Amino acid sequence: MTLAAPLNEIGTAPSRAPRQPRLALLGTGTVGRAFVARHQRLSQRGLALPAFELLANSRGVFDCAGDPEQVLQLANDAQRNGVAHEIDAARLRRGDILVDATASDAVAARHAEWLSRGIRVVTANKLGNGADLLRAQAVARAQREGHAHYGDSATVGAGLPLLRSIRELVAGGDRIHAVEGVLSGSLAWLFDRYDGMRPFSGFVREAREAGYTEPDPRIDLSGEDVRRKLLILARAAGIALEAHEVQVDSLVPATLADAGDDELDARLPLLDAPLREHYQQAWRDGAKLRFVGRFEAGEAGCRASVGLRALPADHPLCGGSGTDNRVAIRSDRYCEQPLVVQGPGAGAEVTAAALLDDVLRAYAGG
Ligand SMILES: NC(=O)C1=CN([C@@H]2O[C@H](COP(=O)(O)OP(=O)(O)OC[C@H]3O[C@@H](n4cnc5c(N)ncnc54)[C@H](OP(=O)(O)O)[C@@H]3O)[C@@H](O)[C@H]2O)C=CC1
Numbered sequence: 001m002t003l004a005a006p007l008n009e010i011g012t013a014p015s016r017a018p019r020q021p022r023l024a025l026l027g028t029g030t031v032g033r034a035f036v037a038r039h040q041r042l043s044q045r046g047l048a049l050p051a052f053e054l055l056a057n058s059r060g061v062f063d064c065a066g067d068p069e070q071v072l073q074l075a076n077d078a079q080r081n082g083v084a085h086e087i088d089a090a091r092l093r094r095g096d097i098l099v100d101a102t103a104s105d106a107v108a109a110r111h112a113e114w115l116s117r118g119i120r121v122v123t124a125n126k127l128g129n130g131a132d133l134l135r136a137q138a139v140a141r142a143q144r145e146g147h148a149h150y151g152d153s154a155t156v157g158a159g160l161p162l163l164r165s166i167r168e169l170v171a172g173g174d175r176i177h178a179v180e181g182v183l184s185g186s187l188a189w190l191f192d193r194y195d196g197m198r199p200f201s202g203f204v205r206e207a208r209e210a211g212y213t214e215p216d217p218r219i220d221l222s223g224e225d226v227r228r229k230l231l232i233l234a235r236a237a238g239i240a241l242e243a244h245e246v247q248v249d250s251l252v253p254a255t256l257a258d259a260g261d262d263e264l265d266a267r268l269p270l271l272d273a274p275l276r277e278h279y280q281q282a283w284r285d286g287a288k289l290r291f292v293g294r295f296e297a298g299e300a301g302c303r304a305s306v307g308l309r310a311l312p313a314d315h316p317l318c319g320g321s322g323t324d325n326r327v328a329i330r331s332d333r334y335c336e337q338p339l340v341v342q343g344p345g346a347g348a349e350v351t352a353a354a355l356l357d358d359v360l361r362a363y364a365g366g
């Protein structure tokens with residue numbers, strides 16, 4: 001492991017040649033690994049991409065002078081000392097591209113600071129725009145002030161053209177009336193697979209192994225992940241929605257919610273009986289279970305909710321399979337018939353592709 005030497009700070013060592021943007025990847029887990037692999041594949045195919053300067057995880061910062069795959073391995077083999085490493089902001093300079101592939105609140109809390117310094121931020125971490133409203137507003141302000149690109153397409157639908165569509169509709173003068181759909185890839189996969197016979201907890205373990213869930217699957221099962229995505233979408237639509245304004249019905253019983261990380265796996269079967277009950281009731285009614293998020297903006301404000309619903313089998317939200325997200329957007333022009341976006345909404349590969357797309361956009365921006 002090489003711990004990096006400090007690099008130029010903003011304003012030091014002026015150089016005549018234009019400086020090439022450098023890439024810093026925070027997070028070397030499921031998504032971070034897929035990001036490095038895709039970066040290497042695309043580079044080998046001749047696509048112009050910024051080179052890695054550093055990789056970091058909660059254990060440290062790793063210089064990336066050589067092969068990023070090897071540095072990734074070093075980073076993931078490094079010892080844990082129980083204290084999350086703090087990223088040294090002085091290592092980054094104006095124009096660099098920082099990719100946040102962590103689920104860390106402490107990292108997301110720094111997005112605005114980095115942007116205000118002209119560092120371009122590309123994120124899969126939803127806690128930048130999908131947590132506190134004040135933080136999201138600081139991110140928007142810092143983007144303007146720092147003239148820096150904020151690439152967040154991986155945060156909703158793992159890069160499906162959802163955020164982009166909403167932003168383009170708003171830019172074209174439309175008001176967004178409502179957004180409704182299946183916004184969790186892991187829960188889509190779970191309810192596509194669950195047959196009411198095998199234990200639900202077994203499917204949760206499979207979804208976690210496949211890389212569809214959050215590092216802590218309770219973030220998905222509690223509806224928190226969908227709440228974050230709804231907040232991101234609503235704010236992109238110009239609606240100042242607060243987290244507490246979204247009514248969230250969790251699937252996680254209190255005894256599972258309270259479990260420490262070391263007890264989590266043993267307590268997952270606490271999900272099984274209530275989910276079997278939901279399934280059997282829906283089956284008796286000829287319905288299918290779908291985990292749905294929605295917001296509706298009207299004269300009286302915005303109403304938003306997240307939770308499990310039993311829907312008729314021919315309901316549009318029952319379409320799709322696997323990790324498919326399926327989301328209907330209603331706006332001035334798509335009033336009677338909504339605009340519907342469907343496709344895989346979770347998984348390391350699609351998420352890494354969305355991150356690289358945003359890196360390419362930031363890179364093309366000069
Ligand atoms: N999986 C998916 O389908 C999708 C995921 N996302 C988002 O991608 C993000 C990453 O998910 P995933 O890869 O599954 O998570 P993992 O748990 O696999 O990886 C998280 C990484 O973040 C690192 N990390 C944690 N804290 C810090 C810190 N303070 N500084 C630097 N690195 C840190 C961890 O370090 P260490 O290894 O040392 O613990 C780890 O390498 C999440 O925000 C998730 O919501 C978004 C869309 C889809």
Ligand SMILES: N[C@@H](CC=O)C(=O)O
Binds near residue numbers: 186347
């Ligand atoms: N855990 C998330 C991953 C993508 O954001 C999900 O299940 O959708």
